[in-house]
Amino acid sequence: MASSSVPSSNSDRPARPNLVFRQLRGARSPGEFAAAVRRAAHEIGERVSCDARYVHRVETGEIRCPNYAYERVFLHMFPGRTLTDLGFAPRSSVRGRGARQAECGDPSPTAHLPGPADATSDTGETGGAPDPYREPRDPYDTHDNYEESDVLRRAFMTGGATVAAASLGPLGFARDASAAQRSVRRAGASDAGALEEAVRRIRLLDDRHGADGLYRRAAAPLRAAYALLDAGTSRQRTAERLYSGAGELAISVGWLAHDSGRFDDARSHYAEALATARVTGDAGLEAHAFCNTAFLARDAGRPREAVRAAQAAQRAARPLGSPRLMSLLALREAGGWAGLADRAGCEQALARAQAYFERGPSEADPEWMTFYGEAELEGLEAQCWSMLGDWPRAARHARRAAELQDPHFTRNIALYTAELADDLARGGRPDEAATAGMRVLDLLNEVQSSRVQSMLAGTARVLLPHRRASGVSAFLDRHASLPRGV
Structure with missing residues (x-):
């Protein structure tokens, strides 16, 4: 996501709360209102990632006026009103390109992955307001002429040459990378091995415990990884391992950010991984980065971007010879189509995913795909049917996913069971939903995942009118008694 924190000439002016907008939200929580905004955007064919x-x-009052996409959505939601009626400042009062970017909210509907600046100005030839209809550069073009300079400067210059490989540590974690600072010698095979082990440990801990408690701790080894790249190595094979390991670590840290609700951070980490892949010509890493970008885009309410990212991932992955990887990428595409309410497109992608999966595992399957088995296939399909509003079908797949999941993947068991509870609740089976919700509550002592917690909170809201149904009251009371943030 493009930054919306560009300084403006008026940045020292104290923000004035938008009391009108707060009143329009009413009793809905910010998250519920954001969901209503996304639904309204979908109704008129707009793309906004409102949260x-x-x-x-x-x-x-931090956002004094919305960008053009949000303006169209808000005026659709509240017909007959103007921006000023909604409590916003007139667009003419927000002067200058920097002010528009800082004060008119999130990026335009054509915002894309961090990377090169567009060849044309977003202010137009006359220097007026940004043109909301200008087509952007395709961020999912996989041709070799893609420039990565801005991303590379962030990716390879952040750590400097003083952060030690030791900060990766035996477990891949250091609470503060500066604690391990020293002059870094040229990196060697042992450093590449430590980096690869850090990636494995992060994935293992995420599988068991979820992302929330890991994200901050994983930042230090990521800084150390890029410092290793900056230090250089004399062996080509070692260099390849370091680049691949750093890219995979960026994706792992991005996933921790993604799963704990830090979507902007996740987008940045995935973009860094993509830049690393492009520099080294690593098709496997490129496919992985696009795979996660597609998943993030779907979760952030950008389904069309999810489709395009998944399709780019498939183009990168096709020569790799891994049917299981192609199966997962087809599922990512299916999720995008489901988000667009395109049932036919979703069903076609699901059929491809199943056909690829049935070809079985192969030696070409990437190491990071150890989580992808029949349970994950069922779980992702359940999410597709849920987005399409087919609750009985979604519940069947979610139940099967929870039953098939290896006990080692505690987080995924919680996720699939939370999906099941929500599908049952929305499908008119409150007693069964409460039972499934209780199972998720039992797992929250082991799992810290904002995604799971958010799903469970949504289920509780759906079940509120059914408090008298068997088991529902007990579930609601237990859920309400959870400590804040759990």
Whole structure:
């Protein structure tokens, strides 16, 4: 996601709360209102990635006027009103390109992955307001002429040459990379091995415990990884391992950010991994980065971007010879089509995913795909049917996913069971939903995942009118008694 924190000439002016917008939200939570905004955008064919944070920024006055995409959505939601009727400042009062970017909210509907600046100005030839209809550069073009300079400067210059490989540590974690600072010698095979082990350990801990408690701790080894790249190595094979390991670590840390609800951070980490892949010509890493970008785009309410990223991932992955990888990428595409309410497109992608999966595992399957088995296939298909509103079908797949999952993947068991509970609740089976929800609550002592917690909170809201159904009251009371943030 493009930055919306560009300084403006008016940045020293205290923000004025938008009380009108707060009143329009009513009793809905910021998250619920953000979901309503996304639904309204879908109704008129717009793309906005509205979340609770965006709503908070509007209400506190940090966003003085919305960008053009949000303007169209808000005027659709509240017909007959103008921007000023909604509590926003007139667009003419927000002067200058920097002010528009900082104060008119999140990026334009054509915002794309961090990377090169567009060849044309977003202010237009006349220097006026950004043209909302200008077509952007395709961020999922996989041709070799893609420039990565801005991303590379971030990726390979952040750590400098003083962060030690020791900060990767035996477990791949250091609470503070500066604690291990020293002059870094040229990196060797042992450093590449430590980096690869750090990636494995992060994935292992995420499988068991979820992302929330890991994200901050994983930042230090990521900085150390890029410092190793900056230090250089004399062996080509070692260099390849270091680049691949750093890219995979960026994706792993991005996933921790993604799963703990830090979507902007996740987008940045995935973009760094993509830049690393492009520099080294690593098709496997490129496919992985696009795979996760597609998943993030779907979760952030950008389904068309999810489709394009998944298709780019498939183009990169096709020569690798891994049917299981192609199966997962087809599922990522299916999720995008489901988000667009395109049932036919979703069903076609699901059929490809199943056909690829049935070819079985192969030696070409990437190491990071150890999580992908029949349980994950069922779980991702359940999410597709849920987005399409086919609750009985979604529940069948979610139940099967939870039953098939290896006990080692505690987080995924919690995720699939939370999906099952939500599908049952929305499908009119509150008693069964409460039972499944209780199972998720039992797992929260081991799992820290904002995704799971958010799903369970949504289920609780759906079940509120059914408190008298068997088991529902007990579930709601237990859920309400959870400590804040759990």
